[in-house]
Amino acid sequence: MATVNQNYLKLKAGYLFPEIGRRVRAYKQAHPEARIIRMGIGDVTQPLVPAVIEGMHRAVDQMSRQETFRGYDDSGIGYEFLRKVIAEHDYKPRGVDIDPDEIIISDGAKSDTANIQELFGPENVVAVADPVYPVYVDTSVMAGRTGPADEKGRYVGLVYMPATEANGFVPEPPECHVDLIYLCFPNNPTGAVATRGQLARWVEYAKAEEAVILFDAAYEAFIADHSIPHSIYEIPGAREVAIEFRSFSKTAGFTGVRCAFTVVPRALKIGDVELRSLWIRRQTTKFNGVSYITQVGAAAVYTPEGQAQIRRTIKIYMDNAARIRQKLGQLGYTVYGGIHAPYIWLKTPTGMGSWEFFDLLLERIQVVGTPGVGFGPMGEGFLRLTAFARPEDVDEALDRFARL
Amino acid sequence: MATVNQNYLKLKAGYLFPEIGRRVRAYKQAHPEARIIRMGIGDVTQPLVPAVIEGMHRAVDQMSRQETFRGYDDSGIGYEFLRKVIAEHDYKPRGVDIDPDEIIISDGAKSDTANIQELFGPENVVAVADPVYPVYVDTSVMAGRTGPADEKGRYVGLVYMPATEANGFVPEPPECHVDLIYLCFPNNPTGAVATRGQLARWVEYAKAEEAVILFDAAYEAFIADHSIPHSIYEIPGAREVAIEFRSFSKTAGFTGVRCAFTVVPRALKIGDVELRSLWIRRQTTKFNGVSYITQVGAAAVYTPEGQAQIRRTIKIYMDNAARIRQKLGQLGYTVYGGIHAPYIWLKTPTGMGSWEFFDLLLERIQVVGTPGVGFGPMGEGFLRLTAFARPEDVDEALDRFARL
Numbered sequence: 141m142a143t144v145n146q147n148y149l150k151l152k153a154g155y156l157f158p159e160i161g162r163r164v165r166a167y168k169q170a171h172p173e174a175r176i177i178r179m180g181i182g183d184v185t186q187p188l189v190p191a192v193i194e195g196m197h198r199a200v201d202q203m204s205r206q207e208t209f210r211g212y213d214d215s216g217i218g219y220e221f222l223r224k225v226i227a228e229h230d231y232k233p234r235g236v237d238i239d240p241d242e243i244i245i246s247d248g249a250k251s252d253t254a255n256i257q258e259l260f261g262p263e264n265v266v267a268v269a270d271p272v273y274p275v276y277v278d279t280s281v282m283a284g285r286t287g288p289a290d291e292k293g294r295y296v297g298l299v300y301m302p303a304t305e306a307n308g309f310v311p312e313p314p315e316c317h318v319d320l321i322y323l324c325f326p327n328n329p330t331g332a333v334a335t336r337g338q339l340a341r342w343v344e345y346a347k348a349e350e351a352v353i354l355f356d357a358a359y360e361a362f363i364a365d366h367s368i369p370h371s372i373y374e375i376p377g378a379r380e381v382a383i384e385f386r387s388f389s390k391t392a393g394f395t396g397v398r399c400a401f402t403v404v405p406r407a408l409k410i411g412d413v414e415l416r417s418l419w420i421r422r423q424t425t426k427f428n429g430v431s432y433i434t435q436v437g438a439a440a441v442y443t444p445e446g447q448a449q450i451r452r453t454i455k456i457y458m459d460n461a462a463r464i465r466q467k468l469g470q471l472g473y474t475v476y477g478g479i480h481a482p483y484i485w486l487k488t489p490t491g492m493g494s495w496e497f498f499d500l501l502l503e504r505i506q507v508v509g510t511p512g513v514g515f516g517p518m519g520e521g522f523l524r525l526t527a528f529a530r531p532e533d534v535d536e537a538l539d540r541f542a543r544l
Numbered sequence: 545m546a547t548v549n550q551n552y553l554k555l556k557a558g559y560l561f562p563e564i565g566r567r568v569r570a571y572k573q574a575h576p577e578a579r580i581i582r583m584g585i586g587d588v589t590q591p592l593v594p595a596v597i598e599g600m601h602r603a604v605d606q607m608s609r610q611e612t613f614r615g616y617d618d619s620g621i622g623y624e625f626l627r628k629v630i631a632e633h634d635y636k637p638r639g640v641d642i643d644p645d646e647i648i649i650s651d652g653a654k655s656d657t658a659n660i661q662e663l664f665g666p667e668n669v670v671a672v673a674d675p676v677y678p679v680y681v682d683t684s685v686m687a688g689r690t691g692p693a694d695e696k697g698r699y700v701g702l703v704y705m706p707a708t709e710a711n712g713f714v715p716e717p718p719e720c721h722v723d724l725i726y727l728c729f730p731n732n733p734t735g736a737v738a739t740r741g742q743l744a745r746w747v748e749y750a751k752a753e754e755a756v757i758l759f760d761a762a763y764e765a766f767i768a769d770h771s772i773p774h775s776i777y778e779i780p781g782a783r784e785v786a787i788e789f790r791s792f793s794k795t796a797g798f799t800g801v802r803c804a805f806t807v808v809p810r811a812l813k814i815g816d817v818e819l820r821s822l823w824i825r826r827q828t829t830k831f832n833g834v835s836y837i838t839q840v841g842a843a844a845v846y847t848p849e850g851q852a853q854i855r856r857t858i859k860i861y862m863d864n865a866a867r868i869r870q871k872l873g874q875l876g877y878t879v880y881g882g883i884h885a886p887y888i889w890l891k892t893p894t895g896m897g898s899w900e901f902f903d904l905l906l907e908r909i910q911v912v913g914t915p916g917v918g919f920g921p922m923g924e925g926f927l928r929l930t931a932f933a934r935p936e937d938v939d940e941a942l943d944r945f946a947r948l
Contacts, residue, residue, distance in 0.1 A: 141754030142723040143665035144814050148822050161618075183615035193608040196837070197601060203800070204597040206934070211587035211799040214565075247651060247802075247832070254830035258686070261547035278829050282662070319546040350545030395615040396607070396836045398651075410548050418552050425682050426658035428651070432800045433600070434835055530610070 147284040152293060156274060156514035157181060160498075167502050177537045179525045180508040182328065182482070184393045186456060188437070189449035192392060195440030199433040210432045216424035218245025218401070222435045225442040226401060230386070236373045242405050242416060244423060245438075247398040247430050249358045249387035253322070254279040255426070256354060256383060256402070259418045264319035267299040269311055271329055271515030271522070273356070276322040292517045302518045303330055309476065309485070310334050313345035321346065323372075324356035326363060329515045329524040330485040331477015333368050339375045346381035352408070352415070353382040358400075361391040361454055363480045379405040383415065390482065390528075392441045392450050399430055399438045457482050460534045461527035467538040482527040485512070497523055505540035551688040556697055560678060560918035561585060564902075571906050581941045583929045584912040586732065586886070588797045590860060592841070593853035596796060599844030603837040614836045620828035622649025622805070626839045629846040630805060634790070640777045646809050646820060648827060649842075651802040651834050653762045653791035657726070658683040659830070660758060660787060660806070663822045668723035671703040673715055675733055675919030675926070677760070680726040696921045706922045707734055713880065713889070714738050717749035725750065727776075728760040730767060733919045733928040734889040735881015737772050743779045750785035756812070756819070757786040762804075765795040765858055767884045783809040787819065794886065794932075796845045796854050803834055803842045861886050864938045865931035871942040886931040889916070901927055909944035 160180055168174065188196075202208035213219060223240035231238040246252050257279055266280045280286055280298060287296030294300060299318050301311035309332035310325075323342060325334040334342075346353050355372040363370055372382045384403040388394035404416040440446045461478035468475050474487035486509070488497040494511035501507045501523075512522030529537070564584055572578065592600075606612035617623060627644035635642040650656050661683055670684045684690055684702060691700030698704060703722050705715035713736035714729075727746060729738040738746075750757050759776040767774055776786045788807040792798035808820040844850045865882035872879050878891035890913070892901040898915035905911045905927075916926030933941070 142668055142756045142814055144817050144819075144822060145663055145665055148663070148825060149817070151825065181616070185610065185613070185615070187610050187613040188607045190608070193604055196604045196607075200592075200597055200600045200604065203592045203600075204594070206589065206591050209589070209591040209797075209800075211589070211797075212585070213800065250832045251830060259549055259552065261549055264546055275829060282826070282829065352546045393613075393615075396613075396617065396833075398832060398835050410546055413548050413553070415548075418548060421552060421555065422686070425679060425686065426655060428654045428802060429800075431802050431835055431838055433837065 145282070147282050150281050150286065150288050150295070151278060152289055156510065159514075160508065160510065163499070163502065164508055174506050176502075176506045176508060177529065177533050177540075178508045179529050179534075179537060180510045182390070182526045182528060183395050184390060184528050185530050186393055186453045188393050188397070189446060189453060191440040191443050191446035191449055192437045196433050196437040199436035203433065213429040213432070216429065217241070217420060218243070218430060219432070219435050222439045223401075225439055229442045229447075231371060231373070234370055234374055236371055238373065238403055239406070243401050243403055244419060245399070245401050245430050245435065246423065246427070247400065248389065249356060249385045249400045250275055252385050252400060252402045253354060253356055255422065256419070257283045257285075257320075258422055259415055260320060260352075265297070265299060265317070267301055267314060267318040267321045269303045269322070269324070269327075270294075270300040270517060271303060271512055271519030272322070273324055273328050274515065294517060300516065303327070303332065304518060305476075308332060310338050313342055317349050319349075319351050320354060321351055322354045322356065324358070326359040326481035327477075327483070328359065328481075329483055329510065329512065329519065331479070331481035331483040333363060333480040336367070336369055336375065339369055339372060343372070343375045343378045343381055347377060351381065352410075353378070355382050355384045357384055358387040359390055359481050360386065361450070362458060362482055364458070365480065368480060373403070373405070379407040381408065383408065388438050388441065391454070392438070393453060394438070397434055397437065399434050456531060457527045460529065460531055463534060463538060464525060464527060468541060471541060478527060484525040484527065486523045486525055488521050488523060491521065494520055494523060505537070505544055507537045507540060549686070551686050554685050554690065554692050554699070555682060556693055560914065563918075564912065564914065567903070567906065568912055578910050580906075580910045580912060581933065581937050581944075582912045583933050583938075583941060584914045586794070586930045586932060587799050588794060588932050589934050590797055590857045592797050592801070593850060593857060595844040595847050595850035595853055596841045600837050600841040603840035607837065617833040617836070620833065621645070621824060622647070622834060623836070623839050626843045627805075629843055633846045635775060635777070638774055638778055640775055642777065642807055643810070647805050647807055648823060649803070649805050649834050649839065650827070650831070651804065652793065653760060653789045653804045654679055656789050656804060656806045657758060657760055659826065660823070661687045661689075661724075662826055663819055664724060664756075669701070669703060669721070671705055671718060671722040671725045673707045673726070673728070673731075674704040674921060675707060675916060675923030676726070677728055677732050678919065698921060704920065707731070707736065708922060709880075712736060714742050717746055721753050723753075723755050724758060725755055726758045726760065728762070730763040730885035731881075731887070732763065732885075733887055733914065733916065733923065735883070735885035735887040737767060737884040740771070740773055740779065743773055743776060747776070747779045747782045747785055751781060755785065756814075757782070759786050759788045761788055762791040763794055763885050764790065765854070766862060766886055768862070769884065772884060777807070777809070783811040785812065787812065792842050792845065795858070796842070797857060798842070801838055801841065803838050860935060861931045864933065864935055867938060867942060868929060868931060872945060875945060882931060888929040888931065890927045890929055892925050892927060895925065898924055898927060909941070909948055911941045911944060
């Protein structure tokens with residue numbers, strides 16, 4: 141008889157966001173008049189910018205005429221017009237020379253950070269930060285790289301690297317050997333960024349241990365300080381040890397449109413196997429490219445108008461973040477993040493638990509955050525607030541915090 | 545040190561379509577003046593229909609305004625407006641009662657027929673037809689369900705079911721036990737369809753062996769005879785043993801837009817595990833939904849205008865198929881398929897090999913087909929022609945065949 145993938149059964153049932161949804165619905169049912177302000181899920185609220193809209197309309201029209209209709213993208217890795225502007229605009233100005241053929245377009249950084257695991261053997265040991273974006277953990281479990289979860293929700297076989305107030309939420313490389321390392325900077329959920337020196341130590345570790353860094357840079361557009369690296373490839377030697385993931389989701393409001401890309405440098409090899417070839421083999425076999433319309437929209441992000449327009453949108457979110465930091469700080473809360481990232485990592489007052497504080501905010505001021513413990517045991521005692529809400533909702537939420 | 549997934553290294557390097565591309569480019573280089581007619585890759589050529597174009601423009605405009613902007617699709621399985629019309633239009637008229645919550649929207653039947661393998665344990669034995677759509681085989685190899693390939697390109701551990709002239713290209717269930725069975729009707733590459741009786745024997749086999757049928761119905765819209773099942777669920781009992789894959793790629797010209805769906809009935813369980821829950825867990829963890837704009841476009845396919853318009857497009861392709869069948873038949877060729885499917889399975893004359901015939905057509909009349917042997921050893925001696933070319937190109941190709 142057919143059998144199921146037993147690794148799937150190790151996954152904890154209560155995934156974070158469904159549980160939040162359940163509690164919010166229950167509250168809403170008991171208080172139908174309540175106006176709940178959601179600062180939990182990291183979804184954007186500003187519309188697509190005009191340059192993207194114009195590009196998409198143009199592409200839709202092209203799809204309506206036989207002469208300009210586009211079917212399968214034969215390259216299998218995304219249209220060159222998009223890969224070229226990415227290399228030109230996202231990497232060259234930072235002094236990083238990426239060949240457009242090292243850029244593989246996809247439908248999301250979530251998909252890519254998950255599916256990349258397929259390139260590696262089952263014996264690879266995975267390291268993740270704690271707290272961490274749950275996808276890195278769940279996909280490690282699904283791939284069979286872990287045992288079951290312990291009572292705290294930590295899976296046997298994963299190496300957890302505490303990201304704490306003490307280390308500024310940027311873990312040092314572990315003492316032990318690991319093979320695959322997920323790093324995310326600017327960080328979800330803590331909002332922390334890594335300096336050049338910190339990233340250099342990771343590259344050094346990966347070289348020494350012959351490990352591969354899976355670098356999630358989905359939030360790089362939010363970095364406010366020129367000295368902070370936007371790309372792992374700003375670190376010398378990183379091309380030989382790192383894969384980088386980027387996304388249009390937060391940069392350009394594409395959460396509902398789906399476009400991202402992954403950089404796999406030709407120099408990244410295990411033995412004589414180029415990981416780039418393996419990734420292209422994976423993507424051309426198990427994926428079939430991103431909508432032409434979406435890719436035209438993504439390319440429009442890189443026009444001068446597109447750049448000016450997305451900068452304005454990002455400024456709306458980062459102004460939100462600044463007001464959240466400032467107001468909550470004035471109210472006596474300890475807050476982290478929110479300077480180079482759209483996430484604020486809020487310490488719960490008087491040692492409350494994450495869920496306890498979540499429930500309190502929901503009950504008393506109808507503001508929804510994300511319990512830090514949902515991102516890992518070291519997130520206990522924190523709450524993640526996102527800066528993606530509408531400015532008027534952020535202000536309303538802050539007024540409510542003041543009344544609390 | 546990090547290690548690669550050794551299963552990837554078992555894959556044969558020369559994937560079919562790149563090799564075709566290489567030969568066509570070489571010919572083109574030697575004969576730059578040649579006008580090559582491509583009837584190889586199964587890509588559509590007719591533009592998106594007006595109803596879809598209008599829907600997409602409307603959705604793009606919605607994404608431009610904050611009040612109507614859509615971010616993440618919270619359901620994780622696709623918008624209900626699309627899942628509902630699918631259940632209503634694709635299943636109900638055939639007497640099949642599918643709950644919209646059993647339909648999970650995705651970006652392609654290729655992605656889904658590949659990724660579905662993750663739900664199953666490594667010990668499952670996979671059966672495929674020979675010849676077969678290469679993705680089923682390659683993804684079985686990547687999942688570690690096979691040994692290496694033999695000299696004919698058959699992988700140890702896979703069960704190959706010959707689809708031959710003798711069985712009308714519809715294999716009977718095997719004598720041995722298998723766990724997962726890929727079936728594709730209307731078939732790519734042979735164009736064969738399965739009758740109700742033939743499918744019923746498969747359902748019976750799956751019940752007896754506690755196997756799961758992975759039913760690829762991507763070409764169901766091309767079925768011309770009402771008595772031929774469009775869905776495996778038209779067979780009593782199939783809900784307990786089968787997953788069905790469908791696509792807008794060929795039905796509505798979405799090869800460059802990317803939208804498909806997979807039906808996993810709640811009744812389909814292994815032990816007490818619902819495969820539907822596992823698939824939703826897979827998709828919500830490793831995928832993040834399809835563009836809202838695309839889903840609005842897909843839903844427009846089901847409006848009365850959309851239906852009339854896609855019927856006209858499908859008729860263009862099936863008229864192509866009919867002319868190819870008729871003309872090549874008159875010229876003395878043996879042809880299969882092309883009645884309920886956009887593929888013509890052409891027997892090579894005088895026992896020529898597939899590649900030999902491919903080269904002959906390229907050299908002598910500059911028509912590109914797909915060598916049947918590229919779909920498996922039993923495809924040797926056949927060539928697949930697609931009916932997706934423009935009508936004027938099909939006529940020109942047939943004139944050239946006549947001169948051959």
